[in-house]
Amino acid sequence: MPKDPTPSAAPPTDIDVLILGAGINGAGTFRDLCEQGLTCVIADKGDFGSGTSAAPSRMIHGGIKYLETGQFRLVAQSTLERNLLLRNAPHYVTPLHTVIPLFSWLRGIPSALRTLFGSTTAPRSRGAVLIKIGLAVYDFYGRRQRVMPRHALWSRARALREIPGLTPEITAAAAYYDAKVSHPERLVLELVRDGLAASPASQALNHATLAGTDGRVVQLTAADGRPLALRPRIVLNAGGPWIDRINAALGAPSALIGGTKGSHIILDHPALLAALKGRMIYFEADDGRICLVYGYLGRVLVGSTDIRDDNPDTVRCEEDEIAYFLKELRELLPVLTFDEGQILSTYSGIRPLPRSDAAIAGLISRDHSAPVAEPEGARAMADPVAGRRQVDNLSRFRRGSGRNRAGPAGPRPPRQHPGLADRRRARLSGGPCGLGGRHRRPHRLRDRPRRAVAGALWLRGAGDPGPRRAGAAAAGRPARLVRGRD
Numbered sequence: 001m002p003k004d005p006t007p008s009a010a011p012p013t014d015i016d017v018l019i020l021g022a023g024i025n026g027a028g029t030f031r032d033l034c035e036q037g038l039t040c041v042i043a044d045k046g047d048f049g050s051g052t053s054a055a056p057s058r059m060i061h062g063g064i065k066y067l068e069t070g071q072f073r074l075v076a077q078s079t080l081e082r083n084l085l086l087r088n089a090p091h092y093v094t095p096l097h098t099v100i101p102l103f104s105w106l107r108g109i110p111s112a113l114r115t116l117f118g119s120t121t122a123p124r125s126r127g128a129v130l131i132k133i134g135l136a137v138y139d140f141y142g143r144r145q146r147v148m149p150r151h152a153l154w155s156r157a158r159a160l161r162e163i164p165g166l167t168p169e170i171t172a173a174a175a176y177y178d179a180k181v182s183h184p185e186r187l188v189l190e191l192v193r194d195g196l197a198a199s200p201a202s203q204a205l206n207h208a209t210l211a212g213t214d215g216r217v218v219q220l221t222a223a224d225g226r227p228l229a230l231r232p233r234i235v236l237n238a239g240g241p242w243i244d245r246i247n248a249a250l251g252a253p254s255a256l257i258g259g260t261k262g263s264h265i266i267l268d269h270p271a272l273l274a275a276l277k278g279r280m281i282y283f284e285a286d287d288g289r290i291c292l293v294y295g296y297l298g299r300v301l302v303g304s305t306d307i308r309d310d311n312p313d314t315v316r317c318e319e320d321e322i323a324y325f326l327k328e329l330r331e332l333l334p335v336l337t338f339d340e341g342q343i344l345s346t347y348s349g350i351r352p353l354p355r356s357d358a359a360i361a362g363l364i365s366r367d368h369s370a371p372v373a374e375p376e377g378a379r380a381m382a383d384p385v386a387g388r389r390q391v392d393n394l395s396r397f398r399r400g401s402g403r404n405r406a407g408p409a410g411p412r413p414p415r416q417h418p419g420l421a422d423r424r425r426a427r428l429s430g431g432p433c434g435l436g437g438r439h440r441r442p443h444r445l446r447d448r449p450r451r452a453v454a455g456a457l458w459l460r461g462a463g464d465p466g467p468r469r470a471g472a473a474a475a476g477r478p479a480r481l482v483r484g485r486d
């Protein structure tokens with residue numbers, strides 16, 4: 001990619017924020033910023049929501065497995081978001097009755113304690129006592145905006161009665177509720193459309209190519225070949241597993257992502273579908289990895305693997321992953337037959353996880369952050385949108401998902417506050433923003449440890465003439481951002 005591309009004939013268009021990547025995170029941010037009166041452009045090299053956001057297990061879970069690694073704040077946030085999405089986006093997000101088969105009463109307590117205190121190598125296996133404690137904590141965290149029943153522990157006899165094909169090896173089973181999303185790609189599209197409706201001057205471009213930047217103006221090529229020159233105050237890199245590639249293309253090389261590949265298969269298996277009775281079985285595979293199987297649009301979704309990989313452009317489900325799924329299903333449900341002929345399709349994605357040395361891929365943190373790279377001379381005030389403010393905005397967005405659709409509380413009016421857009425613009429360009437104590441917030445955030453899954457690259461603000469230094473300095477100023485967790 002050329003660093004200083006031939007500029008387009010038209011003068012550059014000044015905008016507030018350029019978002020690169022239109023997955024769930026880019027689209028959510030776009031919607032929220034548009035609603036706050038900012039002018040944004042969101043651009044994706046493919047279709048909206050066609051990246052990782054089209055390849056998940058389609059669960060809107062509250063993060064039960066993060067309990068194991070002691071990420072309680074993440075569980076609290078995820079359970080609340082799950083409950084809010086159940087209320088706000090019921091056309092896509094519905095409850096998912098989940099059953100965990102249990103193979104012992106006491107197993108796993110020592111390794112759970114080691115994992116809780118930071119070990120990323122402890123062998124995993126979870127017995128009934130451990131799961132019972134975990135689910136009680138999970139219920140506690142999920143109490144805010146609760147819409148679903150609490151968990152239950154089933155005896156072996158009841159579990160075999162409820163799911164007749166289940167392996168008789170079980171000791172008991174736990175049942176609880178999480179949620180699933182039927183069409184995550186459409187949720188992405190709705191967010192983009194909400195954003196456009198709220199901010200008519202904003203634009204959403206799919207199949208748009210990033211042609212380069214001189215540190216001030218970003219050149220894009222639209223789907224129809226039209227060159228576009230944009231002068232944003234901020235570029236937000238929402239490229240998911242492509243984040244490092246995008247940063248490199250913008251002249252700010254980074255090594256933030258240490259992704260893992262996850263694959264799924266879709267089975268045409270009426271007997272399995274009937275045995276599941278609308279439930280998901282969330283089970284532990286031989287290697288300790290948690291797998292899942294549940295009915296999806298009249299078929300059965302099985303997933304997922306967790307294999308280190310970082311190339312989202314070439315990712316695909318391999319033969320050994322298929323063999324792994326079929327073997328695990330045969331052990332879980334021995335009365336049913338499973339073979340490759342039942343597989344209708346497969347899909348894979350790369351989890352945009354932070355780089356990590358964890359021996360077990362499943363123990364890499366799923367928490368989020370947003371490092372900021374700034375040009376030299378940028379004023380410290382210049383990062384609230386990519387900092388905690390961003391998180392606040394995102395949570396509010398998520399709470400508002402589907403705000404125009406009548407929910408239990410009825411449709412919500414658009415959120416527009418007099419002067420808010422101007423104050424945000426002032427902060428984006430480092431100028432005075434008049435928000436008093438909030439000025440100090442970004443500094444606190446910058447002191448947090450590095451755990452990055454998303455990056456934001458600062459370009460010079462349009463009103464902030466300074467030396468060209470796009471993102472060369474100060475990479476890795478973290479703050480939490482975004483969502484979408486496996």
Ligand SMILES: Cc1cc2nc3c(=O)[nH]c(=O)nc-3n(C[C@H](O)[C@H](O)[C@H](O)COP(=O)(O)OP(=O)(O)OC[C@H]3O[C@@H](n4cnc5c(N)ncnc54)[C@H](O)[C@@H]3O)c2cc1C
Binds near residue numbers: 060
């Ligand atoms: C196997 C698996 C299972 C998962 N299961 C779940 C689950 O059950 N529940 C859950 O909540 N989360 C789950 N996740 C996690 C979730 O899918 C991701 O966290 C989320 O989709 C990431 O969204 P994103 O917007 O950050 O990235 P993406 O959706 O990948 O979006 C990034 C976008 O950037 C675009 N892009 C790349 N390069 C450029 C460029 N140069 N210019 C412009 N655009 C570019 C891409 O085309 C892509 O559309 C799972 C992930 C995987 C892999």
